[in-house]
Amino acid sequence: MTGAALAAVAVGVILEDVRVFVAGGGVLALLILFAVLGGKRRPAGGEPPVRRLALARIEDLRATGGESADVPVKFRLTVAPEREDARSAYRVKTTQHINLVDLPAYRPRGIAVVEYRPDKPWDVRIVTRPTPEWSRRAEEAEIDSAPDSTLVSNPDVDEGSWCLLALLAFLAGAALVVLLFRGPLFTEVSDGDTPPGSPSKSSSTSRTFTTSTTVSGPSSSLLAFGRMRATAMELEGRVETGFVTEVTIEDRRMTVSGDSTRPPTGTFHLQTLPYELFPALVREARTTLGVRTPETWRIDITPGTGDGVGPRVRVTVTGPEGTAHLDADATARITDRRAVGERG
Incomplete structure (x- = not known):
């Protein structure tokens, strides 16, 4: 959670x-x-768990460090319960903080007084200040080591x-x-959502790609001399190839698309286009096709039809009067016109 x-x-x-x-x-x-x-x-009130005293043989002990006066010590013990517990001696491992002053009193094969719970025999704690009677019993007692097979531990999941x-x-x-x-986390932003001045990302990097960029600022129209070619070179570097299947140019936006599965005749290279002549084509379309107050223009460049034929350039203008377009070849020579109201 x-x-x-x-x-x-x-x-x-x-x-x-x-x-x-x-x-x-x-x-x-x-x-x-x-x-x-x-x-x-x-915790809710109730009787505390029953704990009993017993003697235990120290099989092994190891201090695990510490910067205070009480250091954690790992003990391996053989606990010998009292006769009334009706339980034989068993092995157990426990860790307890022992004061550095008292540490020399605990040594392997020595006898210590411990406190344990009959219902949880693995819950063993060394009594550091036993009563005089238990101290005397510890000094006089001799306890044999229990076999390793008698080792008990907490059956619950450990820490x-x-x-x-x-x-x-x-x-x-x-x-x-x-x-x-x-x-939402991993879907890339579409080109239509790209803010002005920010390049859009390619929609795919394996077989097809579409990427675009938008120019901003005063006098930033792509019709400015040299701006189209510079923008095309920027997009070529982004997609890491100059061979594309379509180029769309608007006043402040250029988009290129490509498909690696297309044959060479179905693509064209970005650097072969006569960008410096495109502004004249736009001016021609805006002034000669019957759109007296043109509002938008767009250049669409696609591969030509037929072997050895260069890309086809279409310039479209739109205004209150309608939409018109003209077509040109790879050298920007006009090959067809469609004024407002004409079909084709």
């Missing part, structure tokens, strides 16, 4: 989705609140396993949220 909440917050920020962000943040806040309240809640399960649950929750929002 925590992983899902954190992932929802991150997804909300990335997608700028207030609802997802608020939902994830709200769940995260509730989880923190429950954790705080759960930590402050005291390391709990940490692993918590990590897996955290990752699963995060993966679930990301999976639910995989569309």
